[in-house]
Amino acid sequence: MLTRDLVLAALFAAIIVVLGLLPPIMLGFISVPITAQSLGVMLAGVVLGAKRGTIAVLLVLLLAAIGLPVLSGGRGGLGVFAAPTTGYLIGWVAAAFVTGFLSEKLVKREQPGLVQGTGFFISALLGGVVVLYAFGVTYLALVTGMGFVKAFLGSLAFIPGDALKALVAALAGRAVMVGYPLLPQRA
Amino acid sequence: MKTLYVEGNTFLHRMSSRVKLLCLAATSVVLFAVQSTPVLGLLCLASALLYLLLRLPPKDAWARLRPVLLTIIVVGLFTLVVDSATQAAVFVLRLTSLMLLAATVTATTGIAEFMDEVTRLATPLERIGLVKASDIGLAVGLVIRFVPEVLARYQAIRDAHHARGLRPRILTLAVPMIILTLRNADEIASAIDARGLRGHK
Secondary structure, three states, rough: OOHHHHHHHHHHHHHHHHHHHOEEEEEOOOOEEEOOOHHHHHHHHHHHOOOHHOOOOOOOOOHHOOOOOOOOEEEEEEHHHOOOHHHHHHHHHHHHHHHHHHHHHHHHOOOOHHHHHHHHHHHHHHHHHHHHHHHHHHHHHHHHHHOOOHHHHHHHHHHHHHHHHHHHHHHHHHHHHOOOOOOOOOO | OOOOOOOOOOOHHHOHHHHHHHHHHHHHHHHHHOOOOOHHHHHHHHHHHHHHHHOHHHHHHHHHHHHHHHHHHHHHHHHHHHHHHHHHHHHHHHHEEEEEHHHHHHOOOOOOOOHHHHHHHHHHEEEEEEEEOOHHHHHHHHHHHHHHHHHHHHHHHHHHHOOOOOOOOOHHHHHHHHHHHHOHHHHHHHHHHHOOOOOOO
16 A cells, blocks of 8 residues: 555544544534534545545544544543444444445546536445445344344434435535545556 | 543553453453343443442543443333333343443553554454555554644634634535645655655565
């Protein structure tokens, strides 16, 4: 791996940590407070692509595991991996990978803005919502023994918020692509 | 960034970090294998005693557990409603014990010790060419180094919003923060290579 890719992943990990330090922010168009950290996971895929985005997320989880309070709300330590919601943390890795992989496939530099934005939105929605919830719900169902259907119904309330985050990630991803393009990866 | 490690000289601090992590892994397997509520209750009590042995200030001891404990309780209540009381009890006791033990390991193991273990665990991966074990330490160091910088940048962008009478919004905050931060990547990468920190290829 090139040093530049390593540095990009580390810098993005720092961005994800900082997004977790912020108090819940209001979305621009609707007044719903959202925690920005899971947005950071989608952004990692959208901005950096599959490989570097996945490494950024892995770094954040590693920092949390070795005892740094890097997750939103100042959470950290091995204890956060003993929560019923740990599946979502593990799912972050897959979410960043799928979001990044699809972004690399769907979005091309020469496309018009609307197509790029839509491509990013589809990527973030499939990676950051569908894949993420597949991990989160499966873990919740297994650890509580309540079964998939009930675990899914219990998580349903959070899906609209995460779908909105995918939209924000798509808009931000396109804006970053215009200002400082990193996709496709420079070899 | 303040770590969750606590200075101390209990037998848990002196124990090797590898033994602690292996014990934690073994206990988690046991916890998920045991189905009986009384046994799990005893294990949970033992874990709580171990955690109390650290003699953390009560406020800090509680603050460390609160976020995870809250989600366990919320999900426990949900399980109680949609399933049986036994199932809810098994789930709550199991995860609470695991959380207490994990918090104990975190409070008694320093970052350097953890990183030694992580690097050692990564060595087999290095052999198959997946990662360079020393890169992990470098990357972790970089993240810790740059969090304050990114935070300062975020605050500057927020102040710029206020100075212009704009309400800070996630899009107008995140985009400049990402671009300004990632723009440094080339410089940092050359600095690392110039110092030969990643060795010769």
